[in-house]
Amino acid sequence: MGLSFPTRFPLHVYKRIPLFGLLVPHKASRSTYYISSFHRSSITMVTATNLGFPRIGANRELKKLVENYWNGKLDEKALLTGAKNLRAEHWNIQKKAGVQDGHIPSNDFSFYDQVLDHLHLFGVIPQKYQGLKFPLEAYFAMGRGLQRPDEGIDVPAMEMKKWFDTNYHFIVPEFQANQEFTLRSRKPIDEFVEAKALGIKTRPVLLGPVSFLRLGKAAKGQSFDPISLLDRLLPVYESLLRELANAGAEWVQIDEPILTFDLPAEFKNHYSKAYTKLSAVSGIKILVANYFGRLGENLDIVANLPIAALHVDLVRAPEELDAVLKIAQDKNLALSVGVINGRNIWKADLDAAIATVRRAVGLLGSDKVFVAPSCSMLHTPHSLEAETKMDKTILDWLSFAVQKLSEIAIITKAVNQGEDAVADALSANRKSMQARRTSPLIHDPQVQAEMKAVTEEMFKRKSPFPQRAAAQQAKLNLPPFPTTTVGSFPQTKEVRVARQKLKKGEWTPAEYEAFIKAETDKCIRFQEQVGLDVLVHGEFERNDMVEYFGENLKGYVFSQNGWVQSYGSRCVKPPIIYGDVSRPNPMTVEWSKYAQSKTQKAMKGMLTGPVTMLQWSFVRDDQPRRDTAFQLALAIRKEVQDLERAGIPVIQIDEPAIREGLPLRHSDWQEYLNWAARAFLLSSTGVEDTTQIHTHMCYSDFNDIFSTIQALDADAITIENSKSDLKLLNAFERYGYTNGIGPGLYDIHSPRVPSEEEMRERLQEMLKYLKKDLVWVNPDCGLKTRGWPETERALSNMCRVAESFRKSA
Ligand code: MET
Numbered sequence: 001m002g003l004s005f006p007t008r009f010p011l012h013v014y015k016r017i018p019l020f021g022l023l024v025p026h027k028a029s030r031s032t033y034y035i036s037s038f039h040r041s042s043i044t045m046v047t048a049t050n051l052g053f054p055r056i057g058a059n060r061e062l063k064k065l066v067e068n069y070w071n072g073k074l075d076e077k078a079l080l081t082g083a084k085n086l087r088a089e090h091w092n093i094q095k096k097a098g099v100q101d102g103h104i105p106s107n108d109f110s111f112y113d114q115v116l117d118h119l120h121l122f123g124v125i126p127q128k129y130q131g132l133k134f135p136l137e138a139y140f141a142m143g144r145g146l147q148r149p150d151e152g153i154d155v156p157a158m159e160m161k162k163w164f165d166t167n168y169h170f171i172v173p174e175f176q177a178n179q180e181f182t183l184r185s186r187k188p189i190d191e192f193v194e195a196k197a198l199g200i201k202t203r204p205v206l207l208g209p210v211s212f213l214r215l216g217k218a219a220k221g222q223s224f225d226p227i228s229l230l231d232r233l234l235p236v237y238e239s240l241l242r243e244l245a246n247a248g249a250e251w252v253q254i255d256e257p258i259l260t261f262d263l264p265a266e267f268k269n270h271y272s273k274a275y276t277k278l279s280a281v282s283g284i285k286i287l288v289a290n291y292f293g294r295l296g297e298n299l300d301i302v303a304n305l306p307i308a309a310l311h312v313d314l315v316r317a318p319e320e321l322d323a324v325l326k327i328a329q330d331k332n333l334a335l336s337v338g339v340i341n342g343r344n345i346w347k348a349d350l351d352a353a354i355a356t357v358r359r360a361v362g363l364l365g366s367d368k369v370f371v372a373p374s375c376s377m378l379h380t381p382h383s384l385e386a387e388t389k390m391d392k393t394i395l396d397w398l399s400f401a402v403q404k405l406s407e408i409a410i411i412t413k414a415v416n417q418g419e420d421a422v423a424d425a426l427s428a429n430r431k432s433m434q435a436r437r438t439s440p441l442i443h444d445p446q447v448q449a450e451m452k453a454v455t456e457e458m459f460k461r462k463s464p465f466p467q468r469a470a471a472q473q474a475k476l477n478l479p480p481f482p483t484t485t486v487g488s489f490p491q492t493k494e495v496r497v498a499r500q501k502l503k504k505g506e507w508t509p510a511e512y513e514a515f516i517k518a519e520t521d522k523c524i525r526f527q528e529q530v531g532l533d534v535l536v537h538g539e540f541e542r543n544d545m546v547e548y549f550g551e552n553l554k555g556y557v558f559s560q561n562g563w564v565q566s567y568g569s570r571c572v573k574p575p576i577i578y579g580d581v582s583r584p585n586p587m588t589v590e591w592s593k594y595a596q597s598k599t600q601k602a603m604k605g606m607l608t609g610p611v612t613m614l615q616w617s618f619v620r621d622d623q624p625r626r627d628t629a630f631q632l633a634l635a636i637r638k639e640v641q642d643l644e645r646a647g648i649p650v651i652q653i654d655e656p657a658i659r660e661g662l663p664l665r666h667s668d669w670q671e672y673l674n675w676a677a678r679a680f681l682l683s684s685t686g687v688e689d690t691t692q693i694h695t696h697m698c699y700s701d702f703n704d705i706f707s708t709i710q711a712l713d714a715d716a717i718t719i720e721n722s723k724s725d726l727k728l729l730n731a732f733e734r735y736g737y738t739n740g741i742g743p744g745l746y747d748i749h750s751p752r753v754p755s756e757e758e759m760r761e762r763l764q765e766m767l768k769y770l771k772k773d774l775v776w777v778n779p780d781c782g783l784k785t786r787g788w789p790e791t792e793r794a795l796s797n798m799c800r801v802a803e804s805f806r807k808s809a
């Protein structure tokens, strides 16, 4: 694999040139500009830096490496060598792009997850993994579980959670009340030394002690706050910093992203204690990095840390520039200005970024300013180089990690040497900004007119739920405890192969369609046999619940290689919403009509909701997320109305991602929840009372968004429940819920078949909290990852349970 990348403007590493004069006129900037004089020493350049590089590789090399290792095709040595080569390649890319030596990140590499790495680094290994071989066997077992029945080994994976509001998942640290910490691995030091041997000086990246503890939890059965372990943990961080300093590291980047959360008051002391200790280690300078949002009240915390530099996310919190500049000025800190969006895929407005950097330079002096991405580039795809099929106009608006490095270099050079030095790059950037702003591809007058015509009436059903329920019952005549499923049925190998054959042209569309219809027929026959009441077509025509709709909507593009790590070796390729969204043609109507024609029972149409479409895509940055959600909602509303017209009596609009869209700060929740609920309402309310609207949610703790679930006013919701120990039901009891609801009776993530007995108990338990005429009977989520044999057995048990409750009701 070569190291070339599509930078139209070859960039080189800039030497730091000592400048002796005090006043340096800045040519070619719009306003006359002088580098302020009083902090000048010999170095007077702003520094191009990075916070982290996507570790997965240009062609998902890391995924292939670890998966081949897991399935025995690669031995440990080959795995380690492969990883080493990948790290070298990524350091070289960054160096070549112009990131300053000393500010190229290391220890941002991980075989699975960087938080898991820290558990190994500090020897935080829960008991059940301690018998396994250290490091790799224990490491991967903690990440993904390990089953070797012949040797009596059967350990589950540790808990995984979403990393802030990203789609990356981290392993949740689990601590003992008497937790000991030791420097158990040398990974950060080894990687620093490894890079040094290649002639590259890196800036090791660590997760900070306060964030590390705060993101973790007490081991099961223990009740203590992990932050109480801070005193025990700090000495290990100190030794680590000492070792890094001895190895020659000049800077260390310590990430403290929990500064973007609301924190209890005592965290000010925790932070001050931690960084007083760490900054006392001599020979290494500390950069504390916050990202993903504003510091808010926590500005007060960082203002008092004895550190050398602070990184701030000016993409998410541009309004804090003045406040952080003041802190940096008062405390004589270097400021790492995160001006390139590490969370999205659009080209940056370089003029705007340069202006921001210049403001910082004006106040702090150029030696105190680092140009940086807003956060680690872990959350963006590797490079646009592989995108050969995308519309060239749209391609010109995009920037993946490698291109973002170039943007950082251009900004740095413009500030250091004047805009003339990067004139071509800047004019190309202005051209593409302008083209995007005015492109007819983005701006669709039809969509905008329709958005303007949206009235308040369009957010409401015709009648309140009780009336609708009666009208629907008159039409559907469902038994008590009606049974249904969440939508998808097993996506077998044959189904996936069929799709590939169509893609490769080995099958004609007609052949493919015939195959999918046959699968649908089988699925419907099975549902009838087993006695389900509201049927689904099975979603065999869909690869993915977002991609399928994205491919059928205007305003979306798909990359070929825009992979982003989601967890472990798993990557996702989020579609890109580039323009006003509309629905040129019905997307699901033919399939649902076909399915309904095959049965006398009610067929449920199956759609993905606006908030989930938004949440699982890269979205436009030129209008608020809310506006994009509403455009999506309007497109889905039309699909809902077409389904109704086609005689589909029940329509489900899935919103599994509504909870994960919650902002990081509590005070921002209500605003989000309001528009999220309104987007769902806009998509779902354009129907007659007799049409039954379902929604579905999974993947989270719903107690936070309880009133929003009610506000969606769906006629029924199927909701994941079986894993949360009925916690959800307590919330229903506490807040009350008035519409139909089916808390999942069994977990679909495991091939295990739940017994009738087990599900009967669950249902019984639910009836303590929910009115029986509101209760639906269904699994937790769709069945696409399951096989047919276990699906048949589980659903027939489930239907028998519903049957027995009807008899006794
Ligand atoms: C992640 S939610 C999935 C809902 C979808 N209808 C399915 O059954 O697969």
Ligand SMILES: [Zn+2]
Binding pocket: 486, 656, 696, 697, 698, 699, 780, 781, 782
């Ligand atoms: Zn689900």
